[in-house]
Amino acid sequence: xxxxxxxxxxxxxxxxxxxxxxxxxTLLNVRLCGxxxxxxxxxxxxxxxxxxxxxxxxxxxxLLAREGGTRYGIDMSHVQLVPDxxxxxxxxxxxxxxxxxxxxxxRRGSAASTIIARDxxxxxxxxxxxxxxxxxxxxxxxxxxxxxAFEFVKVAKQQGCTLCFDVNYRQMIWTxxxxxxxxxxxxPHVDILVTNRSVSESVFGYQGADEDLLQxxxxxxGCQVVCLTSRTxxxxxxxxxxxxxxxxDRIFHGRQFGFDIVDRFGTGDAFFAGxxxxxxxxxxxxxxxxxxxxxxxxxxxxGDIAHVSADTVMKLLTEGYGSRxxx
Numbered sequence: 001x002x003x004x005x006x007x008x009x010x011x012x013x014x015x016x017x018x019x020x021x022x023x024x025x026t027l028l029n030v031r032l033c034g035x036x037x038x039x040x041x042x043x044x045x046x047x048x049x050x051x052x053x054x055x056x057x058x059x060x061x062x063l064l065a066r067e068g069g070t071r072y073g074i075d076m077s078h079v080q081l082v083p084d085x086x087x088x089x090x091x092x093x094x095x096x097x098x099x100x101x102x103x104x105x106x107r108r109g110s111a112a113s114t115i116i117a118r119d120x121x122x123x124x125x126x127x128x129x130x131x132x133x134x135x136x137x138x139x140x141x142x143x144x145x146x147x148x149a150f151e152f153v154k155v156a157k158q159q160g161c162t163l164c165f166d167v168n169y170r171q172m173i174w175t176x177x178x179x180x181x182x183x184x185x186x187x188p189h190v191d192i193l194v195t196n197r198s199v200s201e202s203v204f205g206y207q208g209a210d211e212d213l214l215q216x217x218x219x220x221x222g223c224q225v226v227c228l229t230s231r232t233x234x235x236x237x238x239x240x241x242x243x244x245x246x247x248x249d250r251i252f253h254g255r256q257f258g259f260d261i262v263d264r265f266g267t268g269d270a271f272f273a274g275x276x277x278x279x280x281x282x283x284x285x286x287x288x289x290x291x292x293x294x295x296x297x298x299x300x301x302x303g304d305i306a307h308v309s310a311d312t313v314m315k316l317l318t319e320g321y322g323s324r325x326x327x
Contacts, residue, residue: 001128002075003048003280005161007152008036008138009112010054010065011088013265013304018094022102032068033090033304035135035168038266042273042294044073046310048280051075053120053152055111061087062111072305078125085111092265096236105172107141116144122155131192131276132156135166139182140174146182153189165190166272167199176203187221192279194227194272214246224248225284227291229271237261241295243271247284254288255317257296266304271295273306274313293317 013033016025032041040050052074056062058081065087069076088107095101107113126132132152139149156163165186169179180203187193197213200206206216210228217226225247232240239261243254274294278287293316298306 001049002051002130004040004043004050004131004133004164004276005053005126005129005156006036006040006050007053007132007134007149008034009088009107009110009141010034010037010052010056010069011090011107011110012061012065013090013092015092015094019096020093022091022093022104031303031305032065033266034088035137035166035266035269036133037069037074038269038304039133039166039273039276040074041069041072041305042270042298042308043277045305045307046273046277046294046313048277049075051078051125053078053125055080055082055085055115055119057081057085057087057111058083078120080119082111082114085109085114088112094263101236107173110141113141113145115142115148117147117151119148122151123159126156126159126161129156129159129161130280131164132159132161133164133276136168136179136183137170137173139186140170140179149182149186153186157189162191163189164192164272164276165194166268167193167195167203168268169199169203179203187217187223190221190223192225192227192276193217193221193223194229194268194275196229200228210244211246211251214244214251218246225279227272227275227288229268231264231267233261239264239299241267241271241292241299243275243288243292245284245288252285252288254292257292257316259296259299262300263302263304264299266306267295267298269304270298270306270308277310289317 088110091104093102139146242256275287275291278290
């Protein structure tokens, strides 16, 4: 039995030492990333039992990713190593104002993009699983991934899993019309949904206050819990995060946190992992607070994975930020 099973792709993130430009680089830092992988890793580091479903190339890079997931505490035994395939890569150049951050995908034809619906023993893997998770990126990787996502959703519901989905629209992998068509097939089955204002307005055409956006999703798709997140940036190095949720006709507001920014990538995944941890432990309201706190901490950590324990998050929630150094 798993607390969460996640379906998706793990990639390599290659970035120059900050704040060098990619065009001048002679050295690249290598980290694991991928929204669906990030969430499984974050939740495992919080102490929950997670598993990851994907394909990796049968070479040293695939082994790097598989062993890395295992070190985070993810069950990677269902990940398939496939010969003559490649690893998805994202190149990341950190910018400082006024220079923008550059984010360049090189993932076409990756091992994960070859996933098809019959690749996994869905019934046995999902049996007894509490949460099943994928997002709006994975079905955009290929037609096969799309069908696999549909099968994952169908079997998860048959097995009584709580289905979790982050809209996570990425214009670099497919068009808005393509994404909208797929999302409208998946969202009626989703129990816990995470989204933001930008996606709500551009992809779904929703308008109104934050509370109105939540109501639109629940009315149109029937999701039990809808979370709306917002990030405020004060330049490249400081920011704030907040969230609210609609559940059983009640609006819950999370506790807002400010933070210094070391690395903002993967922080939305950290929020959702934290929310799901809090939801499993208590309820929606605690999930928002826990998710916001983990997200704030994740902004201060290099890489896409929030190397944070549940005790650390609880300390921030109960004691707040302290600048004193323990000796």
